[in-house]
Amino acid sequence: MKQITILSGKGGAGKTTLTAAFTILAERIVVADCDVDAPNLHMLLHPEVIEKQEFRGSMIARIDNTKCRRCGLCREKCRFDAISEDFKVDPFSCEGCGVCTLVCPVNAISLDERIAGYVYLSKIKSGFMVHAMLNPGEANSGKLVAIVRQNAVMLAERENIDIILIDGPPGIGCPAISSVVDVDIGLIITEPTISGFHDLKRVLLLLKHFDIPSLVCINMYDINYNNTDKIVEFCRENDIEVIGRIPFNPEVTKAMIDGKTIVEYSPESDAAKEIERIWGRILSILV
Amino acid sequence: MILSIASGKGGTGKTLIAANIAISVGGNIQLLDCDVEEPNLHLLLHPKVVSEETVYSMVPSVNEELCDHCGRCSSFCSYKALFVTPMKILVFPELCHGCGGCILACPKKAINEGKRIVGVLKRGYKNSIELIYGELKIRERMTTLLIREVKKHISRDEKDVIIDAPPGASCPMVEAVRGSDFCILVTEPTPFGLYDLRIAIQVLRSMDIPFGVVINRAGIGDEKVYDYCRENEIPILLEIPYQRRIAELYSMSIPFSLKIPEWREKFKVLLDEARRLIGK
Amino acid sequence: MERVVIPAEDRNGLNAKLSEHFGRAPYFIVVDLDEDGNVLSVQTLRNLGEHFGGVGRPAENILRLRPNVIITYGMGPRALSIFQSARIAVLRANANIVKEVLEAYRRGLLEELTEGCYRARHG
Numbered sequence: 001m002k003q004i005t006i007l008s009g010k011g012g013a014g015k016t017t018l019t020a021a022f023t024i025l026a027e028r029i030v031v032a033d034c035d036v037d038a039p040n041l042h043m044l045l046h047p048e049v050i051e052k053q054e055f056r057g058s059m060i061a062r063i064d065n066t067k068c069r070r071c072g073l074c075r076e077k078c079r080f081d082a083i084s085e086d087f088k089v090d091p092f093s094c095e096g097c098g099v100c101t102l103v104c105p106v107n108a109i110s111l112d113e114r115i116a117g118y119v120y121l122s123k124i125k126s127g128f129m130v131h132a133m134l135n136p137g138e139a140n141s142g143k144l145v146a147i148v149r150q151n152a153v154m155l156a157e158r159e160n161i162d163i164i165l166i167d168g169p170p171g172i173g174c175p176a177i178s179s180v181v182d183v184d185i186g187l188i189i190t191e192p193t194i195s196g197f198h199d200l201k202r203v204l205l206l207l208k209h210f211d212i213p214s215l216v217c218i219n220m221y222d223i224n225y226n227n228t229d230k231i232v233e234f235c236r237e238n239d240i241e242v243i244g245r246i247p248f249n250p251e252v253t254k255a256m257i258d259g260k261t262i263v264e265y266s267p268e269s270d271a272a273k274e275i276e277r278i279w280g281r282i283l284s285i286l287v
Numbered sequence: 288m289i290l291s292i293a294s295g296k297g298g299t300g301k302t303l304i305a306a307n308i309a310i311s312v313g314g315n316i317q318l319l320d321c322d323v324e325e326p327n328l329h330l331l332l333h334p335k336v337v338s339e340e341t342v343y344s345m346v347p348s349v350n351e352e353l354c355d356h357c358g359r360c361s362s363f364c365s366y367k368a369l370f371v372t373p374m375k376i377l378v379f380p381e382l383c384h385g386c387g388g389c390i391l392a393c394p395k396k397a398i399n400e401g402k403r404i405v406g407v408l409k410r411g412y413k414n415s416i417e418l419i420y421g422e423l424k425i426r427e428r429m430t431t432l433l434i435r436e437v438k439k440h441i442s443r444d445e446k447d448v449i450i451d452a453p454p455g456a457s458c459p460m461v462e463a464v465r466g467s468d469f470c471i472l473v474t475e476p477t478p479f480g481l482y483d484l485r486i487a488i489q490v491l492r493s494m495d496i497p498f499g500v501v502i503n504r505a506g507i508g509d510e511k512v513y514d515y516c517r518e519n520e521i522p523i524l525l526e527i528p529y530q531r532r533i534a535e536l537y538s539m540s541i542p543f544s545l546k547i548p549e550w551r552e553k554f555k556v557l558l559d560e561a562r563r564l565i566g567k
Numbered sequence: 568m569e570r571v572v573i574p575a576e577d578r579n580g581l582n583a584k585l586s587e588h589f590g591r592a593p594y595f596i597v598v599d600l601d602e603d604g605n606v607l608s609v610q611t612l613r614n615l616g617e618h619f620g621g622v623g624r625p626a627e628n629i630l631r632l633r634p635n636v637i638i639t640y641g642m643g644p645r646a647l648s649i650f651q652s653a654r655i656a657v658l659r660a661n662a663n664i665v666k667e668v669l670e671a672y673r674r675g676l677l678e679e680l681t682e683g684c685y686r687a688r689h690g
Contacts, residue, residue: 011297153620
């Protein structure tokens, strides 16, 4: 069983549309949407939910006002400024670390579990999908990503499926890290812009740190040939394979409005053909 | 006024709009780039960096001579950052959230506060535009901590402050927009754009921050974002059409109002509209 | 008694094929040897790391087994320093099958793995 994560660093490069296209092309696959803040993959894959789990991601401190003597020790020791002057816990700042429960001299503080989101296990045409929704404003998205991935592995083993495709979140922080640790390949989608190139380099460093082999795919490569060349040159100097270059195609958006991927909407287009070729290459590397 | 620019979906144009507003206004404005994982504002503005400050987070430092391997630190830790082996305590600094609980939990007072580098804070100027940005060290997870550090440098003068928020709708975005007087939500007229916009709106409503929408790349998709805003009485403050010239300039890291002067007036009006809508 | 842990691609115990990379191995073969190097027991464990559907990370999970020696082709720098801190010997494998590397180990032929590898081979 092999795992591949699709990342970009910079948002908007096309991770989700590409992940969906690969999923459609695959024969048997488990796909995991790890962009838990703002999940979009379901809008192209139309999953049928078979199981829903509550994500009790974090704890939140609760102060019993009848016991509280307002000594202020909790406020002093809380490193996240989560307790207000009138001893109310700010749900947006509280990390649930438990320090306040340790220091309160009258045991007025307890930690409650809170439902921070939901995990969905679903059926799709070419296999299964695991996705999640983090309640807006919540913390611990990294933990939710790990749970999505655990469920994906469980499904892959149960259903005897060899490949897990992971749609990663933007950025390089906690949730992105959770989406790449211990995978077999990181595929970075980049756009040929200065910002995109800058962000690509940071993601590559992240993958290198975690010891994950990288592949790069340049999306909308024809919007700036100059930058595309720079990216290709950089990858060559650093011994990283550029697995493909996909041309810009406004039909991608039309397809999205129709709830489809470009490979379904316009299979004869250059973009669709390049995506198909790339998927074939990924399969040969993974297996 | 403290104005934040957020989106939900990544890649909609937050940073581009922040840069364009600052350039159009001309000066006496402060920009805070709170997308500390992938900061891009400095790439558009090319500021002269005048200071760099290392940002630290705490990390437990175990005094093995006092430690009796009771394991209380490890059981207290909610982040699995400490592991007790028969020979010593292993610390996984990148998992440590810096809560300080292990120090308090240790009955032998064997844990001290060490520190580790989580990123860097830079300050720069472009004419009279001040830019403060944070850059998270690769492999570090303490995004929200670094955003808090960036925001500590919010200008106390009369100048307008613009906060470029990270994408998403979780903790980092919340930290970035917290305390702002108004939030501009940037979206694109596509199904993904609308879906993520609605999530971002939920966050802003629960934080009681007034907001308006800017539609970038207008024309590439459908009308549903417009319908949604109208039905929910959400002001659409500006539309930026998808134009090859604008996209080309962006790909070369040039904020388009520099090269297409008609836009400067529009971005000034955007800022004034935001100001006018505060408290409505 | 000595406990040796070897990351593997399959469940075939002493005949299992070694995995190329510690963290990504689907299974771990745990072999207990007596002072003379005879095999006392062989266990095959699934990689219980959270990214494999379990909890925690591979290195931490293996630590719980209290191994003395790990034999592998490659390991990430973080896992390597974790084992080194816990005074567990990490040796470089020189053969493809578990029982062959064990034989090499008994004969003292294996070298220490001193560097975490950044890129496992792919393709």
